Amino acid sequence: MKKNIITLVVGGTLIAAALESCKPHNASNAVTGNASIKAYVAPGKYDEVYNFVSGGFSGQMSVYGIPSGRLFRVIPVFSVDPEKGWGYSEETKPMLNTSHGFVPWDDLHHVQLSKTNGDADGRWVFGNANNTPRVARISLKTYKTEEIIELPNSAGNHSSPFLTENTEYVVAGTRFSVPPDNVNGDVPINTYKQNFKGYLSFISVGKEDGKLDIAFQLECPGVNFDLSRAGKGVSHGWFFFSCYNTEQANTLLEVNASQKDKDFIMAVNWKKAEEYIKAGKGRKVNAKYAHNKYNESTHSATSEIRNEVTVLNVKDFPDICYMMPCPKSPHGCDVDPSGEYIVGSGKLAALIPVFSFSKMIKAIEAKAFDGAFDGLPIIKYEAALYGEVKKPGLGPLHTEFDSNGNAYTSFFVSSEVVKWNVKDLKVLDRVPTFYSVGHLCVVEGDSKHPTGKYLIAYNKITKDRFLPTGPELAQSAQLYDISGDKMEMILDFPTIGEPHYAQAVLAEKIQKNSQKIYKIEDNKHKYVTKGEQEAKVVREGNQVHVYMTCVRSHFAPDNIEGIKMGDEVYFHITNLEQDWDVPHGFAVKGAVNAELLIMPGETTTLKWVPDRVGITPIYCTDFCSALHQEMQGYVRVSPSGSNVPLVWSLGTNLPKANEVGSK
Amino acid sequence: MKNKLSGLSKILLILSSALLVCSAFTPIWQIDLDAPQYPEGLNLKIYADKLGGDVEIINGLNHYIGMKTLHTVDFVEFSILRFIIFFFALFAIITAVLGKKKLLYALLFTFVLFGVVAMFDFWRWEYNYGHDLNPHAAIIIPDMAYQPPLIGFKQLLNFGAYSIPDIGGWLFIGSGLCMLIAVIKEYKFSS
Numbered sequence: 001m002k003k004n005i006i007t008l009v010v011g012g013t014l015i016a017a018a019l020e021s022c023k024p025h026n027a028s029n030a031v032t033g034n035a036s037i038k039a040y041v042a043p044g045k046y047d048e049v050y051n052f053v054s055g056g057f058s059g060q061m062s063v064y065g066i067p068s069g070r071l072f073r074v075i076p077v078f079s080v081d082p083e084k085g086w087g088y089s090e091e092t093k094p095m096l097n098t099s100h101g102f103v104p105w106d107d108l109h110h111v112q113l114s115k116t117n118g119d120a121d122g123r124w125v126f127g128n129a130n131n132t133p134r135v136a137r138i139s140l141k142t143y144k145t146e147e148i149i150e151l152p153n154s155a156g157n158h159s160s161p162f163l164t165e166n167t168e169y170v171v172a173g174t175r176f177s178v179p180p181d182n183v184n185g186d187v188p189i190n191t192y193k194q195n196f197k198g199y200l201s202f203i204s205v206g207k208e209d210g211k212l213d214i215a216f217q218l219e220c221p222g223v224n225f226d227l228s229r230a231g232k233g234v235s236h237g238w239f240f241f242s243c244y245n246t247e248q249a250n251t252l253l254e255v256n257a258s259q260k261d262k263d264f265i266m267a268v269n270w271k272k273a274e275e276y277i278k279a280g281k282g283r284k285v286n287a288k289y290a291h292n293k294y295n296e297s298t299h300s301a302t303s304e305i306r307n308e309v310t311v312l313n314v315k316d317f318p319d320i321c322y323m324m325p326c327p328k329s330p331h332g333c334d335v336d337p338s339g340e341y342i343v344g345s346g347k348l349a350a351l352i353p354v355f356s357f358s359k360m361i362k363a364i365e366a367k368a369f370d371g372a373f374d375g376l377p378i379i380k381y382e383a384a385l386y387g388e389v390k391k392p393g394l395g396p397l398h399t400e401f402d403s404n405g406n407a408y409t410s411f412f413v414s415s416e417v418v419k420w421n422v423k424d425l426k427v428l429d430r431v432p433t434f435y436s437v438g439h440l441c442v443v444e445g446d447s448k449h450p451t452g453k454y455l456i457a458y459n460k461i462t463k464d465r466f467l468p469t470g471p472e473l474a475q476s477a478q479l480y481d482i483s484g485d486k487m488e489m490i491l492d493f494p495t496i497g498e499p500h501y502a503q504a505v506l507a508e509k510i511q512k513n514s515q516k517i518y519k520i521e522d523n524k525h526k527y528v529t530k531g532e533q534e535a536k537v538v539r540e541g542n543q544v545h546v547y548m549t550c551v552r553s554h555f556a557p558d559n560i561e562g563i564k565m566g567d568e569v570y571f572h573i574t575n576l577e578q579d580w581d582v583p584h585g586f587a588v589k590g591a592v593n594a595e596l597l598i599m600p601g602e603t604t605t606l607k608w609v610p611d612r613v614g615i616t617p618i619y620c621t622d623f624c625s626a627l628h629q630e631m632q633g634y635v636r637v638s639p640s641g642s643n644v645p646l647v648w649s650l651g652t653n654l655p656k657a658n659e660v661g662s663k
Numbered sequence: 664m665k666n667k668l669s670g671l672s673k674i675l676l677i678l679s680s681a682l683l684v685c686s687a688f689t690p691i692w693q694i695d696l697d698a699p700q701y702p703e704g705l706n707l708k709i710y711a712d713k714l715g716g717d718v719e720i721i722n723g724l725n726h727y728i729g730m731k732t733l734h735t736v737d738f739v740e741f742s743i744l745r746f747i748i749f750f751f752a753l754f755a756i757i758t759a760v761l762g763k764k765k766l767l768y769a770l771l772f773t774f775v776l777f778g779v780v781a782m783f784d785f786w787r788w789e790y791n792y793g794h795d796l797n798p799h800a801a802i803i804i805p806d807m808a809y810q811p812p813l814i815g816f817k818q819l820l821n822f823g824a825y826s827i828p829d830i831g832g833w834l835f836i837g838s839g840l841c842m843l844i845a846v847i848k849e850y851k852f853s854s
Contacts, residue, residue, distance in 0.1 A: 552723065579720045580703070626727070627801055 038481050039491035041068040046511070049443050049454060051504040052111045052125050053477070055079075058497025059106040061127050061138065066443070066454050066504055067479055069493030077136050077145045078106030078129045082594035086145075089596055090570065090605035091525075092294075094303035098132050098150050099288040107131045109158060110227075110501040114205075118165040118232040118339075118448030122510035124210050125503070126161040126170055133157035135170055135203060137210050139296075141515045146294045149212045152287035152309055153180045153199040159225040159241055161203075165232045165448070169215065169270070170203040173225030173241050180219070180311075182286045192250040196222035199311075200241065202270060212291070214306075216277045218268065219313040220321065221374035222248055224257070225266075226331050227398075232448055233339030235357040237271035240342050242326065242333035246373065258348060262325040262381065264373065265333050265344050267360060273312055273320050281317070282310035297524045299602050315375040322364055323373050324355055325381040332398035336407065336422050337448050341386060343407060345396035352396050352409060354425060356386035389425045392418045397438060398501075400445030402452035402482060408445070410437040410457060417457055417480065419487060431487045433478055435461040442482070443504040451506055455480040455487065458499035465492055475499055516580040518601030525603035527572035532556040537648045544569045544646075550584040550598065551576040552625040554650065555618065558633030562646030563610060565639055571596075571618075574603040584631070585621025595621050610637040668762040669852065672845040676759035676767070679841035682834045683752040687711045687745045691831035692785070694811050696721065698821045707733075708829060711745040714738075728809055728820070729800025730792055740784065747777065748835075755842070764849050771842045778839065786813045 041047050047065030055062055059079030063072045080087030080096065087096045087104055096102055106129035113120040124146075127136045133154035137147040151157055151172055159173030177196040179185040187195045197219050204215040224245040231238035246263045249256030276282065287309040294301040314321045328346030335342050342355040362368075363383035370380045395413030402408070406428065409418050415436050419429040438460050442452040457478045466474055474494035481488045520530060529535050529547040535556040538545045544567050549556045555573075563569055573586050577600040586596040588608050596604045610616065620631035638644040668676075690708040693716070697704050705724075708715035713735045722732040735741055751774055758766040793810025796803075804820070811817060811824040818824075828836065 577723070579723065 035481075035488060035490040038488075039067045039069065039479060041065065041070070046507060048507055049504050050507050050510060051441070051456060051502055052113065053458070053495055053502040054108045054111050054127065054500045055496050056109065056475075056498025056500055057105075057107050059108050059129070060497065061108060061111060061125070062496050063143070064477075064493070064495075065507075066456065067481075067491065069477070069479060069491050071496070073143055074496055075138055075143050075145065077127050077138065078103075078108055078134065078148075080104045080594075083597070085594050085596040085604060085606070088594035088606075090607055091300040091603075094301040095145060095148055095292045095294060097292055097303035098134065098290045099152075099305065100132060103132050105131075106134065108136075108497075108500075110161060111503050112161050112163045112170070113503050113505055114167045114210075115163055115165055115447065116167065118236075120444055120447055120503075120505045120509060121167075122505065122513060124167075126163065128157050128160040128172065130156060130158055130175070133160075133172070133174065135161045135172055135212065137170075137205075137212060139210075140510050141513050142296065143514070144294065146296070147210065147212050148290075148292045149203060149214065150289035150291070151199075151201045151203075151214070152289045153178075153197070153217060153219075153311075154201065159200075159228045162228045162230060162239075163205075164230040164239070164270070165236050167205050170205055170212065171228060171230065171239055171270075172201040172203065173228050174199050175224050175226065177222035177224065180285070181288065189250050192222055193248050196248075196250075198223050198225055198243075200225065200239075200268065202273070211293075214289075214309050216273065216282055216310045216312055218273060218320070219311050219315075220266070221315075221376065223264075224253075227333050229333055229335045229342075229446070231335055231339050231357065232337075235335065235339040235342075237269065238357070239268040239270050240333050240335065241266045241268065242330035242344060243323075244329040244331075244347075258329060262327050263329055263346075264323040264378070265326045265330055265342065265355065266376075267322045267324060267379075269320050273317070276312055276317055276320075277310060282312050284308050285311050296518070297522055299518070299523065299525050299604065318375075318377070321376045322360070323376050323378045324360065324384050325370075325378065326353055327351065332396070332409075334399040334401075334407075334446070336401050337403070337450060339448075341422055343399045343409070345399060345409065347395055347397065347412070349396060350391065350394055352389040352392050352399075352420075353381075354386045354389065354422070355384045359386065360384040387425045389420050389427065392420060392427055393430065398440055400440060400442040400452075400455070401450050402442055402445065403450045408440060408442060408455055408482070408487075410440040412436050412438060412460070417455065417487065419482070429486055431480060431489060433457045433459055434465050434476075434492070435459060435463060437478075439499070439501040441502045441504050443506065446503070453481065453483045454504070455482045456502065456504065458495070458502060460498070462494070466494060477502075516600075517578055518599060520574075520576065520578060520601040523574070523601055523603060525572070525574070527570070527605065528603045529572070529574045531576070532650065535648070535650070537562075537646055539646055542567050546571045546648075548573050549576050550574070550586070550620065550631070552582065553620070553627035553631040555586075555620070555631065555633050556650045557648035558618075559649045560633075560647070561636040561638075562644050563635055563637045564642055564644075565610060565613060565637065567610060569608045569610065569635075571606045571608065572603055573598050573606070575600050577601070582624060583622050584624050586618065587621045588618050588635070589616050597622060610635075613637050613639050666764050668759070668764060668767060668845070668849060672767065672849055673759040673762065675841040675845040676755045676770075679838040679845075680752040680755035680759075682838040682841065683748050683755065686831035686834035686838065687748045687752075689831035689834065690715060690829035691835065693827060693829040695825040695827075697823045697825070700821070710741075711748055711831070712741045714741075725809075727800065727802045729797030729803070730809055731795060731797075733792070738788070744781075751777070751838075755838075767842070767845060767849060771839075771846050774839055774842060778835075782813065789813065 049066035051064040061075045076086035112126045114124040133151040154174040155178045156175030158175035161170045177198040200218040223243040226242040228241040243264045245257035292303040326344035328348040330344045331347045332345035368383035369377045393411035393414040399409040437457040462476045479491040575598040616635045692709040694707040706716040
């Protein structure tokens with residue numbers, strides 16, 4: 001009996017151990033020996049690639065180097081950033097103005113590099129605000145957000161900002177359909193089918209200055225527009241939007257919008273729409289939206305509220321939009337480098353349909369339609385289908401391409417990247433991601449000429465990949481070398497916010513354009529101080545304007561007296577430096593907004609309303625020189641009605657200050 | 664015949680004159696400064712009539728050690744240097760045209776003399792700037808002077824200073840060499 005028990009225990013343990021060792025190996029051993037060499041960029045050496053990564057709910061865009069995964073900069077876009085004074089300085093506050101007023105944050109999902117002839121041209125990068133619908137244009141010279149335009153008639157600007165092949169338009173499709181802004185929106189929610197519309201915005205981009213303007217909007221049936229891509233090459237002139245919730249549900253979408261076997265990819269002939277607009281077929285409607293621009297020579301932004309937009313109802317123009325059935329709530333909708341193949345990715349599908357642009361055109365000409373969706377012709381599935389990638393994985397989301405005719409698709413549910421050939425639709429390779437990849441990006445992988453040596457997967461879940469930091473963990477990216485037949489994971493790196501889409505471009509294309517300083521002689525700020533001799537303090541009623549300069553390592557003036565309770569003090573700080581990498585900071589004790597970071601040659605303003613009588617210190621926050629700790633000053637605040645004269649000084653100690661610069 | 668210059672010497676003199684004219688419009692001397700914080704380097708260029716390069720940045724840095732700021736207008740040399748160079752260019756042409764050996768010898772002698780005086784002058788203002796320091800400067804290191812080298816390399820605190828002729832300087836030297844070759848040739852022939 002006893003023997004039997006021992007046998008049972010020992011045997012059981014052995015079986016358990018055997019089963020344990022049969023368990024598949026996890027993440028950590030997916031990396032091979034020499035992988036780290038491939039991701040290693042020696043100190044002082046540059047990365048090969050710039051990677052512009054969306055910050056998701058951080059509202060910002062980050063810039064990483066590939067293959068090292070090093071973070072270079074977080075560009076403030078839609079969210080305030082007290083570190084840089086973005087949204088806090090008087091100059092940048094207008095950038096975050098909307099028709100709802102000042103909105104201090106957003107959810108930036110997708111980035112797009114400006115293109116010429118279908119390839120990245122390194123001039124600008126665009127980002128979308130998913131929550132309060134906006135599109136931003138960021139300069140790749142200054143890495144500063146230069147323009148933000150709000151989108152009326154939209155809600156949840158998700159299918160955005162995707163560009164046509166010569167950056168003619170930034171296109172933005174609404175995720176939520178809603179009643180248009182100019183009609184009474186006070187309707188029962190369950191009247192979705194009658195009252196809710198989906199708007200697609202075509203924002204023109206100035207050829208030279210990049211200036212954004214809503215050229216026209218297309219009013220489409222109420223669905224959820226998810227993602228989109230412009231045609232290129234043969235399909236230039238068309239745009240493709242993935243649509244889900246074609247059930248037109250307004251509640252419990254996870255069930256109600258997943259009923260149909262197929263939703264649609266909507267093909268839009270935007271050249272045609274453009275013709276109708278030129279022919280005056282558009283309808284001008286009232287709308288209210290903000291257009292914010294940052295002027296590099298005044299170092300200041302202005303916000304203008306616009307009141308009109310041109311709309312084309314696609315139902316009235318039947319040759320603009322066509323619906324291509326696509327299985328199971330399509331998410332990604334990606335166009336291959338040639339422009340011939342359109343890859344739809346149904347979030348819940350177990351196959352990937354690939355559509356042929358030329359077949360689609362033939363189907364339209366032959367009217368190979370299968371009914372209509374809310375008045376828009378539905379092309380027969382097989383008539384536009386090139387073929388299906390069979391059993392690629394579960395839950396395909398996004399696809400990018402390399403220069404050898406291969407596609408790389410991310411799979412959220414099966415947590416992997418799958419490589420397949422666009423021509424024969426055969427799966428070639430698959431690698432796991434850790435965990436649940438969303439977007440992926442191949443270097444210039446959405447352009448006509450991908451330069452894919454690297455693929456980066458942006459993951460939604462990290463769990464055990466890094467040292468834990470409490471319940472809120474870093475989100476992450478994984479870098480794969482795709483230069484060989486087999487994809488090879490070479491690096492994991494954490495990201496800011498939540499990374500959605502990202503784009504990568506060869507560094508050589510843009511690094512030379514990076515600006516070093518702003519020329520002080522070109523500074524046209526209203527309150528610029530172009531030398532210490534011009535520094536002054538001017539009282540206008542209860543507003544006090546301080547024309548202050550900074551240079552290593554002092555402010556001029558650095559002693560100010562005669563500020564009174566009830567005053568609004570505007571510190572207009574000009575950084576007189578004209579040397580690379582010498583910003584100065586400016587901070588005021590008790591300031592309820594933020595600090596300033598002032599780049600060489602720039603003027604920036606901090607508003608300060610003193611809340612108590614006494615001496616308030618000011619200092620430079622950016623370690624600028626060996627004497628940075630000496631870069632400080634004092635402001636004396638007196639009770640309102642006090643007769644302390646307004647004086648300012650530099651280098652003359654009190655009590656003499658009372659006689660210097662007295663007004 | 665004995666006192667006349669050969670054709671080759673005349674060509675050398677014309678070349679010498681042309682080189683001098685060019686040198687008057689190109690930077691003659693440069694002082695390269697390197698520091699850990701300035702991997703890209705800072706460059707001070709001295710032209711016949713002005714200072715060029717990163718003068719403002721260098722001035723900004725020099726205030727820490729109390730060195731006077733550099734301004735073109737503070738140097739009388741810049742108002743006359745180009746004319747002196749033109750004078751020698753003209754002198755060389757006249758020598759070639761008249762073809763007199765004595766003139767050639769006089770040219771080389773005065774030219775070398777000018778070079779020596781100019782270098783002495785350069786050393787003198789390097790010395791003055793390097794030693795005449797503001798006693799209230801933020802950084803004062805006992806017995807430390809900041810005189811850049813006349814020619815060659817010298818470490819000045821965190822900056823390595825490398826002082827060498829620039830294009831114009833080399834043209835100037837080339838011009839002198841042309842004169843020298845002519846002199847040697849003429850001297851050999853006559854002896």
